[in-house]
Amino acid sequence: MSNTSAPASVAVTQERKVVTAIPGPKSQEMHKRRAEVVPPGVGAALPVYIENAYGSIVQDVDGNQFIDFATGIGVTTIGHANDAVVAAVAEAAAHFTHVCFTVTPYEGYVKVAELLAKHTPGNHAKRTMLCNSGAEAVENAVKIARKYTRKNGVAVLDHAYHGRTNLTMSMNFKNAPYATGFGPTAPSIFRAPSSYPFRDGLSGAEAAKRTITYLEKIVGAEDLAVVFAEPIQGEGGFIVPADGYLPAIQEWCTKNNVVFVADEVQAGMARTGAYFASEGFGFVPDLVTIAKGVGGGMPIAAVTGRAEIMDASHPGGLGGTFGGNPVSCAAAIAIFSEIEKDNLLDEAKRVEKTLGGGLKKLQEKYPVIGEVRGKGAMLAIELVHPGTKDPNAEAVTKIVAFGAQHGLLLLSAGTYGNVLRFLPSVKTSDALLEDALGVLDEALASL
């Protein structure tokens, strides 16, 4: 790594280091400039301004270094500024940055589609269309499902999150903050009960029966085009559905000519120890929406699914100027080869063992932790008022703030704001994971 032509970010040591107040003086200065030109609607979880990021560490303009348990919301899954990704991006950009795949095509797009056909669940014939963001993937999946089924209804689950465009904000469980005052929201969207074992106590079969009753009675299969489910719900609080829940919904959808979409935008791409989280639940979704982790930070997203469903859309009906940008495709191809080369599915399982194991120990010590859950490098703790299941959002806010002051970047989640979610890179060393667990221990002790 002592290559003199290496990017500056390579110089970031893999350690936590706090050298100023958080945010530091330079960050505070930039934040003032920002307020003059960026509207407050665009939030900032922690207003430290980043200069470099490498591996598992982000470094701010004041020289503070944070262990990154956010990874830009589950995007830099294989680490910041991964050498192979950086090289692939530079190489691709030197050839061409854009021609528009729907004007004059190029191989990278096709290669990404081949890789997604290979690595998404199921051995059926598949097609892939590329776009730029998770929300755009979800929007396209809605269009594709409606076209194929010639029906309109869209069912989503309680606690779901699907994006911030008009259609996807209408599909989210929480109105605030995503849709507040931004209506009218999109029509024909139905919110079905989900599986949330910690809170509903239902088995997978029981929860599926409840969902299916809703779909049959309140929506009606004749009017329902598509059901969306995040295999592990992301913004909703890393909710892992009970075993058997997702396969039962898929089976019902197949019987009723309803397209089942696994929204794998957050849970996919090696995050949970499988290429796609659906695999871990034993079902094969009709369509998969993919974004966050697939481009290592370069904007790229996809809908991959059954050929007969994808092929129902007429020529010209799908696409967009930037969809499947060649530089982003090069990044995605590099990501797939890094996952293979470095056995990153196993690395995600290692993270689960070290971090998940450490969190379980903390749960024994601190009754404020109601549940430890998740898979691979997608883990969470749900905080409650001890002895109850009453959500404890205040504790989450305090721990996130404590982490920031001590060089650990944390994100909250959950319908009730009482979930701390952990999205480290799957390559985060055991030493850094243990160090982060130490910070969490102190944070919990300080409550």
Ligand SMILES: *Cc1c(COP(=O)(O)O)cnc(C)c1O
């Ligand atoms: C983040 C997310 C989206 C939206 O993706 P954007 O790229 O932010 O538009 C959709 N679905 C899920 C499950 C997500 O986590």
